[in-house]
Amino acid sequence: MAAVPPRPPTSPSPPPEGGIAGGAAPPDDPARRLGLALVCAAADPALSGVLLVDLDPRLVDPVARLFGAVLAGAAEPARPPLVLGASDRDEDLWTRIRIRGGEHGITVRTEPGPLTEGDDADGAPPLVVVPDLARLSVAGMRAAVQLLGADVVTVERGGPRRTVRPRARWLAVCRSADVGRVSRHLLDRFAVRLSAAGLRLPGVREALAETGPRPEAGAAAGEGEALFAGLPAAWRSAAAGGVRPVPVGDAAIGRARELLGPDAGVRRELALLRLARTLAALHGRPSASADDSDAAARLIGVAVPQDAPGRPESGPEPPGPAPGPTGLPGTVPERRAAGGDGRPRPRDGDRGLLDTGPAEGIGTAPGAAPSPADGSPYPEDEPAAARDTVPLSGPRRRSTGPVSTRGTxxxxxxxxxxxxxxxxxxxxxxxxxxxxxxxxxxxxxxxxxxxxxxAAAPERVLVLLLDHTCRGGTGDGNWPEVLAPFLQWAYTSRAAVQVIEVGAADAADELRAGSFTARGVLDPRVPGALYRRAGRATPLAHGVELAAHTLRRLLRRQGTGPAEAWLVVVTDGRGNVPLRVSHTGRLAGPVAAAGVEDAVEAAARIGAMDRTRLHVAVVDPGREPYGDLPYVLADRLGAIVVDGRHAPGAEAAGE
Incomplete structure (x- = not known):
């Protein structure tokens, strides 16, 4: 028997007849179209932005996890995505502040933020998920405009300059009714856009009904089968490793311009051609042709004429009607245009004199706004909602008077x-x-x-109330770790710091609370206040009263008051100095529980302040007995309670 020669290696095989790539017409199942769109976005960094219009909110998490699995491939587990919303700031996205406490004080280090930390590293590209693009913060919108589709980005925000190559993929969701409110400059950054209004994933509905908003692992497997059914298995492996771009022919460019129209813009044409180029590369073709432009248009929902040239399923063009009789010698015979139903459309001369057509309104009276076209990837083209004048600019602060007349x-x-x-x-x-x-x-x-x-008036203020006599519960070296999130917020926000100290061994008057104001957390007095030795007296009521006076003075400033303030109280709630003693400086009779009662009464004044700008937290050192006193104080302050015994790094600091 003659030996059979080995088969030469081939490129990924095309899908069977009726698939969604190549020249075949895509099926009506939105799940398959979404699966191919995710594969294309993972395979080509130029298609890093995916926008899904009218996706069911309950399917955002399953689709995001599947996209992360496609990016990671089978070699490594998927990375958790970065979710962006309405409250993200520039300080949270571009840089990350690390605060470490040591024997020589606090060390502040600036590191790359979540948007740039993994862009130069190997491995799977990170995934950024935007559940509602219309409600994305201004900082998130600016980040998307700068990163999506960019080859190199230079970042210089609050630290040294750093040049990165963006590798992250963005998955955004938006309703078609809200797309008109989003900046067109931002929408054009999403190269892959398709409608997901009719998306149904088998197994997910049942899992959502039984287990809540997050489906289980069994449902996740069903999701993957629904999204990637009909796609070659080699395509997913190629998506994880990337594909080499292929040239784009002149026929593909001309076809893209014909499909999108003359007013589409350069970015839409580039997005469609990049998608066509990726489809051609997945099929192993040497270059992208007009058929690939048609396939890319069908994938995202752009209407493709049935008489497109080069389509195998399109038949020969039917012959037009015979020209009518000529009029005067030398005139060109008129041809009747075919209507939508294929029948000849009558000429104006063949229409009756009384046929005036449908009635149309005139004037400026308002009418019903047209709804966005179903399945269109560009619903913003419809004349719909009004837009912001400067959608990528942050809100301006209200202030009274010129800047030179405000501040210290x-x-x-x-x-x-x-x-x-x-x-x-x-x-x-x-x-x-x-x-x-x-x-x-x-x-x-x-x-x-x-x-x-x-000096410029601070927009944010951090007020620290430190009770040094409660150090027995958290240890002498744990306070920087417990307060690290608040100090990091103050550093990134350039917040002013007001420190109120109670019960320090070196206090000028042990019956009264002391305080000082610093321009920021880098003031040497701030780390020094975190390492003071404990004294005997605890004038907690006077410290709470000073905090109330400070906050009232800051929040009452019209126009120049802070936009946000934090009050952080570190105490075990055991005050042994009544408020009257702190005012007069003289002890009179037994103290008993008067100091605790005065502190709770003073805390009630803070609890009644403006809570739209003021946030309060109480750090509980966990001392016994009377472990409920910090919770009583927090209840009157309207504060959250932070467990000081289990702070991150507390064990290391204790060693």
């Missing part, structure tokens, strides 16, 4: 106008020149005028 006075300078004059410095400057001027009356010349130099 930190010095003086020669005045250029008559606003915010420094009267004392002006009078002193004029007094120096009175003898030389030789006038009988005290004269102030324009050259004597000086104005105040003011």
């Amino acid at each position: 006075v930190i010095g003086t300078r020669r005045a250029t106008d008559l606003r915010d004059i420094a009267h004392v410095r002006t009078v002193r400057e004029a007094a120096v020149h009175q003898r030389a001027r030789g006038t009988e009356r005290f004269t102030v010349s324009p050259v004597d005028l000086h104005s105040n130099v003011r």
Whole structure:
């Protein structure tokens, strides 16, 4: 028997007849179209943005996990996605602040943020999920505009400059009724866009009904089979490793322009051609042709004419009707245009004189707004909702008066106008020149005028109330770890810090609370306050009263008050100095529980303040007995309770 020669290696085989790639018409099942779209987005970094219109909110998590599995492949587990919403800030996305406590104080280190930390590393690309694109924060919108489709991005935010190559894939969801509110500049960044209104994943509905919003592992397997049914298995492995881009022919470019129309824009044409290029690469073709442009258009939902040239299923063009009789010699015979039903459309001369057509409204009276076209990947083209004037700009703060007249006075300078004059410095400057001027009356010349130099008013404030006598529960070295999230927020927000200390061994007056104001957490006095030795007295009521006065003074400033403030109280709730003793400085009789009762009463004043800008947290050191006192204090403050015994890194700090 003659030996059979081995078969040469081939590229990934095309799907069977009726698949969704190549020249075959795609099926109506949205699950298969979504599966192919995710494979294409994973295979080509140029298709890093996927926008699903009208996806069921309960299917966002299953689709995101499947997209992560496609990106990871079979070699490694999928990475947890980064979910962006309405509350994300620039400080949360581009950089990450690491605060470490050591024997020499607090160390602050700036590291790459979640959007850039894994872009230069090997492995699966990270996944960014936006459950509602219309409600994405301004910082998230700017990040998407800068990263999607970019080859190299230079990041310089709150730290050293860093150049990264974005590898992340973005999966965004938006309702068709809300797409009109999103910036077109942002929408054009999503190269793969398709309608998921009719998406149904077998097994997910039942799992959602039985187990809640997150389906189990069995349902996840059913999801994968539904999304990737009919696709070659080699395509998913190629998607995890990437495909080499193939050239795009002139026929594909011309076909893309014909399908999208003359007013589509360059970005839409590029997105369609990149998708066609990826489909051609998955099929192993040397270049992208017009058929690949048609396949890409069908995949995202763009209407493709049935008489497209080169389509195997399209028959020969039916002959048009015979030309009518000619009129005058030399005139061109008219041809009747075919209607949508294939029958000839009558000419204006063949229509009756009384046939005036359908009635149309005139004038400027409002009418019913047209709904977005079903299945269209570009619902923003419909004349619908109004847009923001500057959708990628953050909201401006309301303020009264010019900037130069707000903030704390930190010095003086020669005045250029008559606003915010420094009267004392002006009078002193004029007094120096009175003898030389030789006038009988005290004269102030324009050259004597000086104005105040003011520091910028802080937009965020952190108020720390530290009870040093409760250190026995958390250990001397654990406070920086317990307070690390709050100190990190203050550092990234450039917040001013107000520190109120109670019960320190080196206090100037042990019966009263002490305080100081710092411009930020990098002030050397802030880490010093975290390592003081404990004293004997605990004037907790006076410390809470000082915190109430500080917050009331900050929040009552009209126009210049902080936009956000945090009050963090570290205490075991055991105060042994009544408020009257702190005011008078003299002990009178037994104390009993008066100090605790005064602290709870003073806390009630803070609980009644504006909670839209003020957040309060109580750190419980977990001391016994009377372990419920921090919870009583937190209840009157309207605060959350943080367990100080199980802070991250507490064991390491204790060693």
